[in-house]
Amino acid sequence: MRHLLASKDFRDGFVEMLPACVGLVPFGLVCGVGAAAAGANWLGSLGMSAIIFSGAAQIVAAQMVAAEAPFAIIVLTTTVLGLRLLMYSAAIAPYLKPLPDHWKRALAFMLSDQVFAAAIRRFHIDDDREAAGRHFLGSGLALWLTWQLACMAGFFAGNLIPSSWSLEFAVPLCFIALVAPLFRDAPSVLAALTAGIAVLALAHLPMKLNLIVAGIIGILVGTLADLAKERWKAR
Amino acid sequence: MEGALKLWAVIFVVGALNYVSRVSFIALFSRRTMPPLLARALRYVPAAMLTALVLPMVVDAGAAGEAWLTPKVIAAVIATVVAYWKLGTLWTLGVGMVALWTLQSLIT
Numbered sequence: 121m122r123h124l125l126a127s128k129d130f131r132d133g134f135v136e137m138l139p140a141c142v143g144l145v146p147f148g149l150v151c152g153v154g155a156a157a158a159g160a161n162w163l164g165s166l167g168m169s170a171i172i173f174s175g176a177a178q179i180v181a182a183q184m185v186a187a188e189a190p191f192a193i194i195v196l197t198t199t200v201l202g203l204r205l206l207m208y209s210a211a212i213a214p215y216l217k218p219l220p221d222h223w224k225r226a227l228a229f230m231l232s233d234q235v236f237a238a239a240i241r242r243f244h245i246d247d248d249r250e251a252a253g254r255h256f257l258g259s260g261l262a263l264w265l266t267w268q269l270a271c272m273a274g275f276f277a278g279n280l281i282p283s284s285w286s287l288e289f290a291v292p293l294c295f296i297a298l299v300a301p302l303f304r305d306a307p308s309v310l311a312a313l314t315a316g317i318a319v320l321a322l323a324h325l326p327m328k329l330n331l332i333v334a335g336i337i338g339i340l341v342g343t344l345a346d347l348a349k350e351r352w353k354a355r
Numbered sequence: 356m357e358g359a360l361k362l363w364a365v366i367f368v369v370g371a372l373n374y375v376s377r378v379s380f381i382a383l384f385s386r387r388t389m390p391p392l393l394a395r396a397l398r399y400v401p402a403a404m405l406t407a408l409v410l411p412m413v414v415d416a417g418a419a420g421e422a423w424l425t426p427k428v429i430a431a432v433i434a435t436v437v438a439y440w441k442l443g444t445l446w447t448l449g450v451g452m453v454a455l456w457t458l459q460s461l462i463t
Contacts, residue, residue: 139445140443140444140445142445143443143444143445143448144444146448158362159358159359159362160362161359164359164362164363164366167363167366168366171366171367171370172366172369172370172373173370173373174373176405176408177369177373180408181365181369185361185362185365191361191364191365191368194365194369195365195368195369195372198369198372198373199369199372199373199376200400200404201404201408202369202372202373202376203376203397203400203404204397204400204401204404204405205373205376205377206376206379206380206397207397207398207400207401208377209376209377209378209379209380209381210379210380210389210394210397212381213380213381216381221382224378224381224382225378225381225382227381228374228377228378228381228382229374229377229378231377231381234444284459285456286427286452286455286456286459288412289412289427289430289451289452289455290448290452291412292408292409292412292413292431293431293434293447293448293451293452294444294447294448295405295408295409296409296431296434296435296438296447296451297434297438297443297444297447297448298401298405298438298444299401299402299405299406299409299438300434300435300436300437300438300439300447301438301439301441302401302402303402303439307398307399308398308399308402309402311399311402311403311406312402312403312406313406314403315402315403315404315406315407316406316407316410318407319406319407319410319411320410320411320414323411330407330411331407331408331411334403334407335400335403335404335407336403337403338399338402338403338404338406338407339396339399339400339403339404340396341399341403342396342398342399342402342403343392343395343396343398343399346395346398346399347395
């Protein structure tokens with residue numbers, strides 16, 4: 121273990137992830153505040169950040185618990201939101217194939233938007249899969265540790281931050297950083313447009329149902345547009 | 356369901372299902388390839404779900420009829436342009452927050 125933590129690949133992964141970690145601190149603070157608002161104690165807040173370990177799922181779960189949404193709706197909404205992890209899993213699986221099973225299971229736990237981006241970049245340039253695996257572990261751990269600290273800080277001290285700073289705006293900004301680069305093909309733009317229109321048009325629905333309904337509509341429209349585009353090209 | 360119990364049920368079930376998504380193709384069914392239609396649909400999950408998540412945080416819910424072009428909406432549009440050019444989270448966050456603060460101070 122010491123050997124692993126001292127390896128250059130591990131340290132490189134850890135250090136290279138730090139700028140992204142800094143960017144996620146405001147988001148983590150908001151998640152901690154959200155957990156407190158949902159009625160969690162410090163252990164519950166830590167449980168959310170340590171076990172769920174997904175800002176999007178945490179913020180939605182906290183909002184829905186606070187809105188007294190039924191358990192099944194909370195689980196359904198966060199699961200569809202987490203389907204993007206399934207996509208990351210499929211994309212990175214070929215690179216992890218040579219690694220031992222316990223490595224695969226451990227690295228999978230750290231798979232998140234930022235770590236995925238960093239890991240796939242490394243796998244593209246480094247043919248040594250085990251070195252790239254240690255790099256993945258380093259960046260994953262850096263993000264996991266920062267995330268716990270940021271969420272805890274938000275839980276305990278979030279209310280000290282002046283509301284005039286509009287810290288909560290950091291959350292949509294982090295998602296915009298993820299989603300805007302996708303707006304490069306027509307099906308993605310259509311998926312986003314329909315989901316966006318639907319979520320606002322259905323804002324009156326109870327229990328934040330508009331999120332899951334709009335998401336599914338957007339995914340369907342994107343998929344259909346993709347199929348239509350392919351047909352069009354094939355003609 | 357009682358409050359604390361429900362929260363912990365959410366933590367473990369949502370955490371477990373997130374982990375299943377994460378580990379799925381890496382370890383659970385690593386020998387299978389993804390069905391083509393599923394792969395196609397998954398490609399549009401981030402665009403649809405993240406947009407649906409972002410918009411209510413940017414557009415005020417009760418703003419119908421009132422001015423909808425709020426500092427948050429303008430700052431979000433600016434941040435979208437920054438992010439579209441792949442400048443990353445830090446730049447998107449920095450430019451978006453500064454835009455919001457500037458616009459808010461101009462209004463008050």
